[in-house]
């Protein structure tokens with residue numbers, strides 16, 4: 001029996017003896033027989049096949065650090081939308097309506113076919129299959145590890161599901177949260193607009209807001225953790241990151257000034273107070 005498992009910060013989930021597990025890491029493919037006679041096969045993909053999809057900030061698909069060129073904004077939007085619904089088949093009719101709102105149905109479906117074909121051409125040098133399509137649906141099937149937002153969500157989900165007594169005392173979740181808040185390079189799909197597509201714009205706004213709230217919540221937890229540890233320099237780091245996203249949060253301004261004072265940086269606390277009262 002072949003079970004596919006993904007690598008996540010929780011570690012590899014164990015299967016009963018006799019099961020065969022396959023583990024996928026960026027650039028590494030491993031098959032492990034978890035039975036009594038352990039077999040291990042390890043193959044390394046050539047460096048040139050490393051693919052990454054960045055959806056925080058301006059969306060970008062890169063192969064071996066080289067950005068791939070998308071012929072149209074809609075083929076880029078199609079890949080982003082599919083990747084944000086991994087392993088979930090998306091109906092072609094719904095995708096066509098989302099990306100070409102307002103036009104006749106048959107024309108939208110034809111546009112979608114063209115966009116999918118262009119997307120496949122753009123991704124032709126990527127070794128692992130990313131998109132599977134049948135008559136009715138299209139699905140993103142790429143590994144979560146190659147998409148920054150999926151990695152971000154996986155880290156936070158692992159914290160939420162971790163069996164710790166309190167997240168404020170859990171070193172494992174501290175490290176996960178630090179990695180998660182370092183990932184966003186900007187708002188989700190920054191600069192991506194489909195003019196005249198209210199459905200797509202509404203969806204994007206909601207997703208962007210949800211990501212922002214998740215980042216702010218993780219940063220707030222990090223501030224609390226480091227306040228508890230009396231590591232004032234780290235409180236400063238994460239409070240500043242929080243204020244860059246939500247400058248209206250008064251409690252964060254107070255936390256930042258308090259951390260400056262406790263860190264012996266009275267002048268910075270006063271400087272910050274001055275910027276607030278300008």
Ligand SMILES: [Zn+2]
Nearest residue numbers: 162164170173
């Ligand atoms: Zn934990």
